[in-house]
Amino acid sequence: MVKHSVTPDPEVAPSAKLAEALGVEFIPELLQQALTHSSYSYEHGVADYERLEFLGDSVLSLAVAAMLYRAHPELSEGDLSRRHHALVSAVSLAEIARGLDLGDYLYLGKSERITGGRDKDSILADAVEAIIGAAYLSCGHEVADALVLRLVEPLKDDANRFGAAIDPKTALEEALAERGGGTQHFTVTGTGPDHNRVFTAQLEVRRGDTVVLRTSGVATTKKQAELAAALDAWHEVTGTERRKR
Known part of the structure; x- marks a missing residue:
């Protein structure tokens, strides 16, 4: 196991509180690693969550596939x-993360803290997968599978959410058509160095020349930023409750 030790940070909630909320007896070092972004790793010389994310992605995929097959x-x-695609998508995992206030537990480097990394879909989704990987290594596949099922439970029977999570732009277009029409207009800007680019998509929903709704999304790719903005707009238009930010 890679040794992992972080300096206590008053901005970061204690990981033991998260472990209690998840109902898993993690190996503490593994949970700390699962909450450590590469930007913090680079600044402090500790292991990040990327290897755990790789493992957790596979555990998540199999657990969700088996659940859907049986159900x-x-x-x-x-x-x-x-x-399956909807439940394991970055959009769904980020919603799950917000429901756990996961951003409060993340160790981020200075650049990510400044640019709102605690609420970026990409970082939140990756951290959820890393936590699943940490649960697998700490307690085995049965505990990790049970954790996955608890995490996806609020989403698994929401048919409308499936369509929106898979293709938020199309779901938004359909929702607008049912409510008097409207068109989507995106403006995307990027900040940061090429190796750590962050994109912000501003979405305006217009009826004729009138802007009736504005939302935004932040991600590490232009496409994901646009999808995040479109999903937020879909929630607004349909009145569907969003997971807590």
């Missing part, structure tokens, strides 16, 4: 795939 014998392979 929905009536669904075709294509329908199962679409639901």
